[in-house]
Amino acid sequence: LIEYKYSYFVIKKAGDVLYRLILQRLVSIVGILLVVTIGTFVLIKLSPIDPVSMKFNLVGATPDPVVVAQIREQLGLNDPWWQQYLRWLGQIVQGDFGESILYAVPVATLLKGALPNTLGLVSLALVMGVAVTIPLGIVSAKYQDSWIDHGIRLVTFLALAIPGFWVGLLLLYLFGVKLQLVSVTNTNGFSAYVLPAVTLALWICGLYIRRLRNAILEVSRQPFVQGARALGLPEWMVYTRYIFPHVGLMLLPMMGVTMGAMLGGSAVIETVFSIKGIGYMMVQGIMARDYILMQGYIIWITMVFIIINIIIDVLSIGLNPKRRAAIKGGSYE
Incomplete structure (x- = not known):
């Protein structure tokens, strides 16, 4: 009692x-x-x-x-x-x-109409980014300082160094013009979100793979992880029970900033691919000097x-x- x-x-x-x-x-x-x-x-x-x-x-x-x-x-x-x-x-x-x-339309109506497009793009990019970041981060940490580790770190450096608009234009040219696997003019449907999501996912991978690798290495040196491995626990159990919970806490603040930036509208990506999201709408407002739309966008992102x-x-x-x-x-x- x-x-x-x-x-x-x-x-x-x-x-x-x-x-x-x-x-x-x-x-x-x-x-x-x-x-x-x-x-x-x-x-x-x-x-x-x-x-x-x-x-x-x-x-x-x-x-x-x-x-x-x-x-x-x-x-x-x-x-x-x-x-x-x-x-x-x-x-x-x-x-x-x-x-x-x-647009001669209430700004609240514009934000409501553009939000689903931005959410769809961000959600698909997050799924792609997580699917690539977690395995590559684990592999990079497992083979620390090997040629595999150096290769992955080089790719992440390039993913952050190359401008997003250039990657987007390159993907459009390659898959839309040369291979003709996607339509360059299509802005509706799932297929219209694939290339912009890949472009945004590359940035996510470049941002998180190295940080995930470093966090895994830091947590792996802790006594409770070494003790779990000394007991002969399977590696998947060591990661899921001991490493990932602590790694998640270490990356949590950064995830919040990243999510806020993406939900605010990936203006460059949306403009390159003509995705009618919040970022695209804001760019059009700036070019037209629509200060009422700018004010609404600033309140939204805040x-x-x-x-x-x-x-x-x-x-x-x-x-x-x-x-x-x-x-x-x-x-x-």
């Missing part, structure tokens, strides 16, 4: 710490978003772009100064900047990011990084034995 009560107390205490952490992160979202929205709004206001005149220019019409002045008055663009900011902030709280100058960081913090507490032991008030050896 005493042991049961102690276990219940530890679980409850760990849960309270987890809830406090989540609550602190959620409260911090308010402050971060305020800073981001103020900075974004000020930078846009310092720009010489007149959104009303730009809207006329995009349709090839000559803006009439009288009409421009009337529209600016209707939109409240002649109000003091702080009134414009508070009005814009109130719209954001309600989920209204404004109407895109380029929210993505905040949410992913909260998830990483929660996973770190749930998976890290040292942090769990600290919550219990004991020590972890």
Whole structure:
């Protein structure tokens, strides 16, 4: 009974710490978003772009100064900047990011329409990247300092050194023009995502294979791994029970940053392959000087990084034995 009560107390205490952490992160979202929205709004206001005149220019019409002045008055663009900011902030709280100058569609609708394309590309690239990174990382660590290890490390160096847009154009030329295995003009269906996913997966492999190798080597030197091998445990059991859990904790923070960057939209890859994702949409907005779309994108990418960081913090507490032991008030050896 005493042991049961102690276990219940530890679980409850760990849960309270987890809830406090989540609550602190959620409260911090308010402050971060305020800073981001103020900075974004000020930078846009310092720009010489007149959104009303730009809207006329995009349709090839000559803006009439009288009409421009009337529209600016209707939109409240002649109000003091702080009134414009508070009005814009109130719209954001309600989920209204404004109407895109380029597309004449609400920015929230554009983000919702582009998100599935970006998620599809990122998901396929992650599957490809993980399928290649884990076995090559294990092989590179197993044959440390051999010609196999040096060859894998050279490939990862090249994967990071070669620009993504060049790899994408090369793949399009090879598989689309020369071999004609894929359609260069096709932007719909699963086949349209294969080459851009391969391009993004190469970057993921270059980023993680060497880090996975180094993490495996570091954990393999620990006494508990050497003891497990001395007991004669199968190698697959040593990896799954002793090495991979610790390696995952070591790479977890970096995974969060990588996921945030990819979900923010791989602008170069999406532009090269004409994938109508969030990154592609942002590039088009920048070229058209659509500052309303830029503001919505900045708020989106900020929210993505905040949410992913909260998830990483929660996973770190749930998976890290040292942090769990600290919550219990004991020590972890």
